Amino acid sequence: xxxxxxxxxxxxxxxxxxxxxxxxxxxxxxxxxxxxxxxxxxxxxxxxxxxxxxxxxxxxxxxxxxxxxxxxxxxxxxxxxxxxxxxxxxxxxxxxxxxxxxxxxxxxxxxxxxxxxxxxxxxxxxxxxxxxxxxxxxxxxxxxxxxxxxxxxxxxxxxxxxxxxxxxxxxxxxxxxxxxxxxxxxxxxxxxxxxxxxxxxxxxxxxxxxxxxxxxxxxxxxxxxxxxxxxxxxxxxxxxxxxxxxxxxxxxxxxxxxxxxxxxxxxxxxxxxxxxxxxxxxxxxxxxxxxx
Amino acid sequence: xxxxxxxxxxxxxxxxxxxxxxxxxxxxxxxxxxxxxxxxxxxxxxxxxxxxxxxxxxxxxxxxxxxxxxxxxxxxxxxxxxxxxxxxxxxxxxxxxxxxxxxxxxxxxxxxxxxxxxxxxxxxxxxxxxxxxxxxxxxxxxxxxxxxxxxxxxxxxxxxxxxxxxxxxxxxxxxxxxxxxxxxxxxxxxxxxxxxxxxxxxxxxxxxxxxxxxxxxxxxxxxxxxxxxxxxxxxxxxxxxxxxxxxxxxxxxxxxxxxxxxxxxxxxxxxxxxxxxxxxxxxxxxxxxxxxxxxxxxxxxxxxxxxxxxxxxxxxxxxxxxxxxxxxxxxxxxxxxxxxxxxxxxxxxxxxxxxxxxxxxxxxxxxxxxxxxxxxxxxxxxxxxxxxxxxxxxxxxxxxxxxxxxxxxxxxxxxxxxxxxxxxxxxxxxxxxxxxxxxxxxxxxxxxxxxxxxxxxxxxxxxxxxxxxxxxxxxxxxxxxxxxxxxxxxxxxxxxxxxxxxxxxxxxxxxxxxxxxxxxxxxxxxxxxxx
Numbered sequence: 002x003x004x005x006x007x008x009x010x011x012x013x014x015x016x017x018x019x020x021x022x023x024x025x026x027x028x029x030x031x032x033x034x035x036x037x038x039x040x041x042x043x044x045x046x047x048x049x050x051x052x053x054x055x056x057x058x059x060x061x062x063x064x065x066x067x068x069x070x071x072x073x074x075x076x077x078x079x080x081x082x083x084x085x086x087x088x089x090x091x092x093x094x095x096x097x098x099x100x101x102x103x104x105x106x107x108x109x110x111x112x113x114x115x116x117x118x119x120x121x122x123x124x125x126x127x128x129x130x131x132x133x134x135x136x137x138x139x140x141x142x143x144x145x146x147x148x149x150x151x152x153x154x155x156x157x158x159x160x161x162x163x164x165x166x167x168x169x170x171x172x173x174x175x176x177x178x179x180x181x182x183x184x185x186x187x188x189x190x191x192x193x194x195x196x197x198x199x200x201x202x203x204x205x206x207x208x209x210x211x212x213x214x215x216x217x218x219x220x221x222x223x224x225x226x227x228x229x230x231x232x233x234x235x236x237x238x239x240x241x242x243x244x245x246x247x248x249x250x251x252x253x254x255x256x257x258x259x260x261x262x263x264x265x266x267x268x269x270x271x272x273x274x275x276x277x278x279x280x281x282x283x284x285x286x287x288x289x290x291x292x293x
Numbered sequence: 294x295x296x297x298x299x300x301x302x303x304x305x306x307x308x309x310x311x312x313x314x315x316x317x318x319x320x321x322x323x324x325x326x327x328x329x330x331x332x333x334x335x336x337x338x339x340x341x342x343x344x345x346x347x348x349x350x351x352x353x354x355x356x357x358x359x360x361x362x363x364x365x366x367x368x369x370x371x372x373x374x375x376x377x378x379x380x381x382x383x384x385x386x387x388x389x390x391x392x393x394x395x396x397x398x399x400x401x402x403x404x405x406x407x408x409x410x411x412x413x414x415x416x417x418x419x420x421x422x423x424x425x426x427x428x429x430x431x432x433x434x435x436x437x438x439x440x441x442x443x444x445x446x447x448x449x450x451x452x453x454x455x456x457x458x459x460x461x462x463x464x465x466x467x468x469x470x471x472x473x474x475x476x477x478x479x480x481x482x483x484x485x486x487x488x489x490x491x492x493x494x495x496x497x498x499x500x501x502x503x504x505x506x507x508x509x510x511x512x513x514x515x516x517x518x519x520x521x522x523x524x525x526x527x528x529x530x531x532x533x534x535x536x537x538x539x540x541x542x543x544x545x546x547x548x549x550x551x552x553x554x555x556x557x558x559x560x561x562x563x564x565x566x567x568x569x570x571x572x573x574x575x576x577x578x579x580x581x582x583x584x585x586x587x588x589x590x591x592x593x594x595x596x597x598x599x600x601x602x603x604x605x606x607x608x609x610x611x612x613x614x615x616x617x618x619x620x621x622x623x624x625x626x627x628x629x630x631x632x633x634x635x636x637x638x639x640x641x642x643x644x645x646x647x648x649x650x651x652x653x654x655x656x657x658x659x660x661x662x663x664x665x666x667x668x669x670x671x672x673x674x675x676x677x678x679x680x681x682x683x684x685x686x687x688x689x690x691x692x693x694x695x696x697x698x699x700x701x702x703x704x705x706x707x708x709x710x711x712x713x714x715x716x717x718x719x720x721x722x723x724x725x726x727x728x729x730x731x732x733x734x735x736x737x738x739x740x741x742x743x744x745x746x747x748x749x750x751x752x753x754x755x756x757x758x759x760x761x762x763x764x765x766x767x768x769x770x771x772x773x774x775x776x777x778x779x780x781x782x783x784x785x786x787x788x789x790x791x792x793x794x795x796x797x798x799x800x801x802x803x804x805x806x807x808x809x810x811x812x813x814x815x816x817x818x819x820x821x822x823x824x
Contacts, residue, residue, distance in 0.1 A: 041413075041439055042764035042805045044421035062775075127604035148607035150782060236547045237607060238782030239775065250548070255768045256414050 035262035041255065053263035063264060066244045067271065073154070073243065074222035077161040082215055084162070085169025086207075090199075093177045103174070110167035118231035121160045122147070125232075150240035153233050157241050160228050165221065169214055176210030177203070208287035216280050223272050244268050322692040324366035330397050331360040337705040342389055349712055349734075354704035356455045360397065363700045368400025373693050375404045376416055377431040382631075382717035383480070383680045386710050387431055390701045400693060410548070413767055416440070425687035428694040434467050434476060434681035435760035436767070438813045444475040445684045445691055451477070451699050456707075459722040461752050463676055466820050467759070475683060477698040479707075481721025482679030484557040484652055485747050486519075486627045487618055487636070488512050490739075491646040492531050493522075515670075516558060516594050516653045519625065523601035526624045532643075534621075540601030542609060542617035542626040547778035549610035550628075552770040553677045555777045556758065557627055559591035561655040564673035566756045568662050569822045573761045573769075574798075575661070576818045579811050581798040583773065584791035586666070587659035592780050592787035599781065607781055619643075627652055629677070633744065634714035637736060645737040649747040674751035675758045680717060720748055759820050763813040765805045772797040 038049045057063060092102050109117070124130050125146035133143035146156045184206065188198045226245030229235060235242035235250075248268065252261020335353045337360060339346035353360045373394075377387035384406040391402035405427070407415050412432055419426035420443040432440065451457060452474060460468075460478045468476040492498050493510055502510035502525055513519035523540025531538045544554040563572050563585070570576050573583060582588070599607060603622055606613075611628065618626035619635025621643045626632050636647045654672035659665075682701070684694040700706070710718040711725065712734050720726060726749040731741035751757070761769055776794035779785045785793065802810050 038804075040765070040804065041417065041767065042809065133604075143604065145604070145607070148605060150784075233608070234546055234548045236778055236782065238547070238779040238784040240782060240784070250771065253414055254410055254548075255765075255771050256417065257768070 031262045031265060034259055035266055037259045037262075039258040039262075040260070041257070049259070053260045054267070056260060057263050057267060060264075062239060062242070063244065063247060065239070066242045066247045067268075069241070070223065070225065070243045071275075073158060073161070073225065074219055077158050077165070078215060078218045078222055080158075080162050081166045081169045081218060082211070085166045085214075086173050086211075088166070088170045089174040089177055090203075093174065106170050107167045109164050110171075112164065114164065114227045115231055117164055118160060118228040121156070121163075121228075122232050125156050147233055148237050150237060153237060153241050157228065157232060160232060161222065161225065164228075165218060168221075169218060172210060172214040172217070173207065176207050176214075180206050205287070208284075212280065212283045212287055215283060216276060219276055219279060220272075223276070322690060324368050324371075324398065324400075324692070324696070326365060327367040327399075328365070329361050330364035333359075333361050335360060337709070339389065339709060342392060346389075347712065349709055351705040351708040354455070356703070357450065358454055358456055358699035358703040360700075360703070360705065363394070363696060363703075364397040366398050366696060368398040368693050368696075370400075371690055371693055372401040372403060373429065373690055373697055374427045375402060375429040375431070375697070376412070376427040377404060377406055378412060378680070378717075379406045379408045381715035383431050386701070386706075386713075386716045386718060390697070390706060394697050394700055398696075402697065413439075417443075420685060420687075423687070425685045425689070427685060428688040428690045429682060429684055429697060431479075431680060431682045433678045435678040435762050437467075437470050437476060437681075438763040438766055440683060441470040441475055443686050444470075445686045445688065446473045446475050447477055447684075448695060451695055454699065456699075456702060456704055456722070459724055461721060461723055463752055463757075464679070464721045467676065467679065468681065470816065476681040477683060477695070477702070478721055479682050479698070479702045480680040480718050481725075481748075482629050482677055482719055483748065483751055484553065484628055484675045484677050485751070486513070486625065486650040486652055487633050488625045488648050488650065489532075489621075489643060489646055490648045491643070492526065492624055493648075498531065512648065512650045513625070513653050515655055516561070516591075517656070519653045520594065520598060520601070523598065523625060527601040531624065532621060536622075538621075539603040539606070539617075539623045540625065541598055542603065542606065542614045542623040542632070543595070543598065544609060544611050544614050544628055545602075545606065545778075545781060546608050546610040546613075547774050548771075551777050552773045553675075553760075554628060555591065555595060555773065556677065556760075557652055557675050558595055559588050560652065560673035560675045560758045561671045562590050562657075562659055563587035564756055564758050564821070565658045565660050565667060565671070567667070568660055569818075571814065571818045572758055572821065573817075574802075574810075574814055576811065576814055579802055579807050579814070581795040581802075582661060583776075583798060584788070584795040585659060585661055587661075588791055589788050590659075592777060592791060595777070596780055596787060630719040631714060631717065637734075637740070638714060639735065644735075645740050647740060648743040649740075650743065651747055651750060671756070672754070673756050673758050674754045676751070676760070678760050679719070679721070757821060759817050761814070762817050763805075763810045765801055765810070768801050769798055772801065 033046065035053055036048055036050065037046045038052070039046060088106055092099050124132050127133055127143060127145055127148065132146060136143055144152050146152045180203070184202045185198065188202050193201065224245050225243045226249060229241055229243050229246045230249070233241040235246050248261060248264055251257045251264065331353055333353070333355050336350045337353050338348060338350045340348050356362065375387060375391060378384045380388065388404050388406070391404045394400065395402050413436060416427070416430050416432055417439055461481065464478045464481045465474065468474050468478050493512060499510040502508070505525060506521060508521070510522065513522050519541070526538065527540035528537050530536060544550050563582070571582065574581055603617055609617065611631070614626055614628055615632045615635050617623045618632040619641065633647065633649055635641065636643050638644065651672055652675060654670060656670055657666040657668045658671040660667045682698050684691055684698070688694055704724070707718065707722070710716045711720065726745045728738065728741040728745045731744060732738060760766070763769070772794050776790040780787045780790040
């Protein structure tokens, strides 16, 4: 038995080694780097204590980007959930062209984010883009999509919703297809209407899938930076800057390696804590809903 | 005690290996001799490298960098690694000349093209780590403060070549650090004004302008005139194509060289010919001057200019500026040569309807010594970075690397590269300031003369501004761009935005080390004050 156990461990070794190389080592290295003054003109791994963390606490741009991300991620994921659920319900039951709709709904998710953002940038182009042409045809004034703070945030959210609603749709549709039939039959026998059946049966039964889908999307949304890079480069001013993009500027472009390390770790910890709390709250909320 | 003989043995082995490697490297560096593939003075064209290249021809000019000389060298068995910007700007000529170099020397040349945002770290990180990932590097010349410690000085053989001797003084200065030429000049960049003459020289437009403003319509000489002219024509269809035209196209996208556009606007307000000792910092105290009244006025001007920009103009990157002016959408713009060359492409609808002129100036300039404005007409040309190239100090292929650069910038290649707008190679030798050369490309005499005289005039100016070429320059410029963008977006007033930039600059200086930045900044001040 002991020999077998030892052999089992040997099978795990490559996986553990890979895990160490690609996760544990970079994490430990980042922790070490975050306590160093490594920057563009000082490539030394010296020890400067918590100076980077102190500087980060006073970096209003970093904290503003985190607040912005919370609004962006929260807003877009909520919209994605509502729209995605609606789309999943549409093609859940027997609908004409159901298979075609399912494929069509998934196309945005299959597009490369950077390419997709570049296309949206053309759509939102203020003088050449079709978005303002459409408004013009409707007799409305063109919107400065990418040069005013409010519209730029709306543009960014539109892109996010467009690309990631299909993901929500996919998970929720899978959830709907796996639901047991009996509760629905019981509801029908009791004479429950469509809305009542949805609210009292479908929605509570979908709670576990919903929580998982929302959390997965929140994790993804917390890394939002590629579409920001292409669409607005964080502008106008810094009104669409997310932590991911700010980290890129500081850590990679300006090569503030030590400071970038401190920000990355803080951001990681913040995200882990926030998402854990959000997951717990969502589970509780859905459970309560199910109980009622 | 026992381990000592082993330690000694290991040390001897390491030393022998190192010596052997060095000897091998030195051996590798030397090319073998072979027969020349070109005759002296042969006609050169890029035709055989694809349809994308015009059939233009240039004569191979005899010298150590010529096709004839380089083709006598046999580099077979050696591989040169090069990092350059993404295609086409500088990246495309890097690739093209690499193919040619391979063809004529037999050596292998590997080119890695990297987007602008990643170039700095991709070059610097391996150098900092002591790993010579690339032998040759192409990058913006203002990074010299970061790069200089890792660069091999250009050997005398190359410095004495006729092509190098013809590089203008300004660009030899740009290539020099602490008295040594460490960058190999391959491009000359500066900001200047571009205008559409079909509008500004049109008597009907001139009469309309005079009637409306009481002033003569002419190529603007100050930023105030620029604003008035741009505002007058903005929103009008001045070229009769049924679409609205606009007054000014500027680089305004935060992370896309906005800092250079802002410095162009600030130059005449802050570069006082009577005040020495630094434009960006007071070189004696290293106190940032970026929030002094001259800079604030320039930012005020830039914010006001928003009304003259095309839709989306508040988020224009360099590419947008190139196509807005070069495509005929706007009346005026100011930045590098690209928009001008774009407008002069054979298929351009505004070809030969444009003119180059010095950057607008001001009627008063801030004097930071007396803390008041001096009333006098002032202009301050801005030599804004430009692409450069260099060889890594730890490169084991230094001779091959310098030969490649020498070939890249030989007279024939440069003559052909200058005519291909997308290459990003702009005049940097005295020979390039010849209107006849440009007329041969189909440019009208007036256009060619305005271009050549504007560029060569900058060389003669004694009141010039250069980039802030200090360690951490990206951080300083990133902070400046952020301040400019905040003011343009209405997030802060110009004064507040620049006060924030000044605070940020002080922090950066403290972080990098005041002595280090000050010592580097002295090089910049020396260029400006001695010009």
